[in-house]
Amino acid sequence: MELSTSMSPSPVGSEIFALVVLLAISAVALLILRYYLPLRTTPAFLLVPVFFALWLPASMVLLVPIDLASSAVAEDIDARGIWLEPRALRVSWRITYWLTFSLTWFILPILAEYSDSGYREPKDKVLDSLRSNAQYYAIVFGSGFVGLVYVLISYGHFSESLKSTVMALAYCWGLVLAIYLMGHGLVAIPRRLIRGANVSGRLRAIQSNAPKIYERMEDAEMNLEDLEMIVSELSRRKGGSVSLFQDWVEELVDLTNLPEAQPSRASVLRGSGDAPSVLPTVITEKYMAELTRRLVRAKHARSRYVSEWHRLLRDAVKTQAILDSAASKKLDFGSASPHSGFWEKHTYLTPYTRYVLHYHVVPYFRNTLGAVLALASACIVWSEMVKGVLPSFSIIRYSVVHHWEGDNGQVGLAGQAIAALWMLYMCAAALTSITEVKVWRGRALVRRNTAHESAFWYASQVARLSVPLSYNFMTFLGGIYRNTVFYDFLGQLINLTPLGKWFDYLFPAFILLPICATLFGLYGKVKRIFGFGVDVIDDGDGDDPYSAYGTGSWREGRDLIERELHGTSAVVRGRRAEAAARISGTGVGQGAGAARATPVLSVPRAQRTGPTSPLGTSPNTRPQANTSARRVGAASRGIETDPDDENFFEALGHRFKNTIDTMDTPKWLQDIGQGIKKPKWMGGDDDEGSGSRPRDNNNGNNNSDVRRWFGGSGEGRVRL
Known part of the structure; x- marks a missing residue:
C-alpha cells in the first residue's frame, strides 16, 4: 500500500534555537543589571521593569532576522535559516512592541519619578510622581491630539486612525533621537579605538581629563557636605514643627552617616550670630521631601565622580606601566x-x-x-542616503540578502547573522552616545551603585530607541521588508499618510548633521564661540583630545594624578573648613548652588612615605602613573626637561633663569648692610661700637631671629 502524503515543514528546530537564544539574552541582561545594581538589595519594582526594558529590545535583534527569513518566498525552505510561522511572529511582535511602548511612555517615567521622590509614604510618592509627569504627559497628549486631527483629515477614516497616529508619532519621535545619537556614535566609536591605539596619546588624554573630573568630584563632595550640615542642624532642633517629623529627621541622619568627630561644622552654624538662618522657621512636609531628594541625589553624584576618579587613576597607572615597559620588555601591573x-x-x-x-x-x-568599524559606519550612512532614491545601491542590502530570485531575495542563516551584527552595531552606536551626553540631573551609570532614577531613565532610552532602529534597518533592504510581518504590523501604519511616508524616507538623511558635527569638531567650536565653559577633552567632537581649556591642561592633570597616587593631594585638607565658612557666610538654605571658590589644583608637592594609596595598594608595588615628581624636582634645580613640550620663548626663558640661578652672589653685595646698626628691640648688639652680630655659618640664620619677639629661643621654639 502506497501512501502519498505531503508533509509541511515544521519549525521545531528554529523554535528551540530561538528559545535558547532568548535564554542567553536573559542571562546577558541579568549580568548587565548585576554590573550596575546590587541585585540583593535592589527592590523588585526596579529590577523587573528595567530587566524587560533591556530584554525586549535585545529580543528585537533576534526577531528581525527571523522575520526576514520567514517572510521571503522561496522554493527551498531549508535555505531560510531560522524561521517561524507568521502567526507566531505576529504574536511576538505585538507582545514586544506594546510592552516596549508601555514601558517607554508610562511605566518607566512614573517609576523614575517615584524613586526620585523624597516623600516617605508610597501614596505620597505616587502623587508626587504624577505631578512631576503632568507636564510631560500634557505635551505627549497634545501632540497626539494634533496628529489625530491631521490623520483624520488626511486619511478620512476612523477605524485605524487612533492606533496609527499613536504608533506613528512614537516612531517619529524615537527616530529623531535615534538618528542623532547613532550619527554621533558612528564616528565616536571608531575614532576612540584608533586614538586609543597610541599608548602615549591615551595617557595624555587621561591626564587631560584628570583636572575636570577631580574638580567635579570636589564640587560633589562639598555639595554633599552642605546638605549634611543642614541635616545636622535640623537634628539639633527640638520642639516646634520639627517634632512632627522626628522619625524622618532620624532617617536623614542615618542616611548621612555623620561622624561624631566633626562637631565643628555644626558649631560654626550655631556660633555665627550674624549668619542667616540655614533652616526655615517652619518645617513642612514639602521641605523635608525636597531635602531628602537633594540629599539622595548628592550622595549618588559623589559616588559617581569618586568612581570616575578611581577608574581614571587605574587607567593612568596601567597606561603608564605599559609605556614604561618598552625599556625592560616586561610588564607587571602589580x-x-x-x-x-x-x-x-x-x-x-x-x-x-x-x-x-x-x-x-x-x-x-x-x-x-x-578601521573595520569605520568602514561599517560608512556603509550605514551610504545606505541611509540611497534607500529612498536608489535602494538597489544599498550595501547592507547585498550583505544580508544572498539568494536572489528575480526581484525577490532569500535570507539564509549567514544573512541572518550579518543582519544581527548590523543591528547590534547601530544600537551600540546610539546607546554609547547616550552615556556620553551630559543630561539633566547628572544621570550616570555607576558600577554597583547606580541611582534608581538613573537606571529607570537609561532603561527608558534603550526601550525608546529599539523600535525605530529595528524598522530603520529593515528599510535598508529595499522592497523585501514589505513582505515581513513587522511591516504589516507597524510599517503600513507609518506609511498611512504622505507625511509619515516622506518622513521615514527623507529624515534619516539628516544623519549627516551629527556626523559632520562630530567629525569636524563643531561642538567644540560652538562652545568656544559662545563661551559655554570650554573643556575640549576628547569628548568625541573631533577637537584635539590632548588640550584642555578652563579646567587645566594635561600637565596639571599629570601632577594631580602623581600627587593623588602618593597620597599627597593637599586640596582635601581645607575642604571641610571651606564648606563650613561658606555656609556661615551665605546660608545653604538659599540653595546648594551658592557661590564657592574654585578648587585649587596646582598645589606644591609634599613628600610622604605612607604605605597606602587611594587605590588600595602600596605605591611601591605598582608602576607610577607619571614622572612628574622627577620633572618638578629637576625644574627646581634648573635642569631643562621635556624640551619637546616647550616652545622657543619658554626654552629661552628657562635658559635665562638657569643662568641667573647658578650665578654666585658678589662679595660687595653680601657686605651691604653689615655696617648698619639695628635697635635693641630688634635684637641689636648692646655695644655701640659693634655693627651686627656675627652670622651663623652653619645654618645661615642671624641670631636675632624673629621668633625671639614672641618669647622664643634661638633653637626655634616659640612660647605661646
Missing part, C-alpha cells in the same frame, strides 16, 4: 585591587607575554577594529 574583576585577579601571562600583548598586539587590534 597586585590587583579587591574591587577588580575576575580577569584582573586571575592572570596566567608572564611579564614578557603581557608586554607583547598590551604593547604590540592590542594597539594593532584596536587599529584594525577601528
Whole structure:
C-alpha cells in the first residue's frame, strides 16, 4: 500500500534555537543589571521593569532576522535559516512592541519619578510622581491630539486612525533621537579605538581629563557636605514643627552617616550670630521631601565622580606601566585591587607575554577594529542616503540578502547573522552616545551603585530607541521588508499618510548633521564661540583630545594624578573648613548652588612615605602613573626637561633663569648692610661700637631671629 502524503515543514528546530537564544539574552541582561545594581538589595519594582526594558529590545535583534527569513518566498525552505510561522511572529511582535511602548511612555517615567521622590509614604510618592509627569504627559497628549486631527483629515477614516497616529508619532519621535545619537556614535566609536591605539596619546588624554573630573568630584563632595550640615542642624532642633517629623529627621541622619568627630561644622552654624538662618522657621512636609531628594541625589553624584576618579587613576597607572615597559620588555601591573574583576585577579601571562600583548598586539587590534568599524559606519550612512532614491545601491542590502530570485531575495542563516551584527552595531552606536551626553540631573551609570532614577531613565532610552532602529534597518533592504510581518504590523501604519511616508524616507538623511558635527569638531567650536565653559577633552567632537581649556591642561592633570597616587593631594585638607565658612557666610538654605571658590589644583608637592594609596595598594608595588615628581624636582634645580613640550620663548626663558640661578652672589653685595646698626628691640648688639652680630655659618640664620619677639629661643621654639 502506497501512501502519498505531503508533509509541511515544521519549525521545531528554529523554535528551540530561538528559545535558547532568548535564554542567553536573559542571562546577558541579568549580568548587565548585576554590573550596575546590587541585585540583593535592589527592590523588585526596579529590577523587573528595567530587566524587560533591556530584554525586549535585545529580543528585537533576534526577531528581525527571523522575520526576514520567514517572510521571503522561496522554493527551498531549508535555505531560510531560522524561521517561524507568521502567526507566531505576529504574536511576538505585538507582545514586544506594546510592552516596549508601555514601558517607554508610562511605566518607566512614573517609576523614575517615584524613586526620585523624597516623600516617605508610597501614596505620597505616587502623587508626587504624577505631578512631576503632568507636564510631560500634557505635551505627549497634545501632540497626539494634533496628529489625530491631521490623520483624520488626511486619511478620512476612523477605524485605524487612533492606533496609527499613536504608533506613528512614537516612531517619529524615537527616530529623531535615534538618528542623532547613532550619527554621533558612528564616528565616536571608531575614532576612540584608533586614538586609543597610541599608548602615549591615551595617557595624555587621561591626564587631560584628570583636572575636570577631580574638580567635579570636589564640587560633589562639598555639595554633599552642605546638605549634611543642614541635616545636622535640623537634628539639633527640638520642639516646634520639627517634632512632627522626628522619625524622618532620624532617617536623614542615618542616611548621612555623620561622624561624631566633626562637631565643628555644626558649631560654626550655631556660633555665627550674624549668619542667616540655614533652616526655615517652619518645617513642612514639602521641605523635608525636597531635602531628602537633594540629599539622595548628592550622595549618588559623589559616588559617581569618586568612581570616575578611581577608574581614571587605574587607567593612568596601567597606561603608564605599559609605556614604561618598552625599556625592560616586561610588564607587571602589580597586585590587583579587591574591587577588580575576575580577569584582573586571575592572570596566567608572564611579564614578557603581557608586554607583547598590551604593547604590540592590542594597539594593532584596536587599529584594525577601528578601521573595520569605520568602514561599517560608512556603509550605514551610504545606505541611509540611497534607500529612498536608489535602494538597489544599498550595501547592507547585498550583505544580508544572498539568494536572489528575480526581484525577490532569500535570507539564509549567514544573512541572518550579518543582519544581527548590523543591528547590534547601530544600537551600540546610539546607546554609547547616550552615556556620553551630559543630561539633566547628572544621570550616570555607576558600577554597583547606580541611582534608581538613573537606571529607570537609561532603561527608558534603550526601550525608546529599539523600535525605530529595528524598522530603520529593515528599510535598508529595499522592497523585501514589505513582505515581513513587522511591516504589516507597524510599517503600513507609518506609511498611512504622505507625511509619515516622506518622513521615514527623507529624515534619516539628516544623519549627516551629527556626523559632520562630530567629525569636524563643531561642538567644540560652538562652545568656544559662545563661551559655554570650554573643556575640549576628547569628548568625541573631533577637537584635539590632548588640550584642555578652563579646567587645566594635561600637565596639571599629570601632577594631580602623581600627587593623588602618593597620597599627597593637599586640596582635601581645607575642604571641610571651606564648606563650613561658606555656609556661615551665605546660608545653604538659599540653595546648594551658592557661590564657592574654585578648587585649587596646582598645589606644591609634599613628600610622604605612607604605605597606602587611594587605590588600595602600596605605591611601591605598582608602576607610577607619571614622572612628574622627577620633572618638578629637576625644574627646581634648573635642569631643562621635556624640551619637546616647550616652545622657543619658554626654552629661552628657562635658559635665562638657569643662568641667573647658578650665578654666585658678589662679595660687595653680601657686605651691604653689615655696617648698619639695628635697635635693641630688634635684637641689636648692646655695644655701640659693634655693627651686627656675627652670622651663623652653619645654618645661615642671624641670631636675632624673629621668633625671639614672641618669647622664643634661638633653637626655634616659640612660647605661646
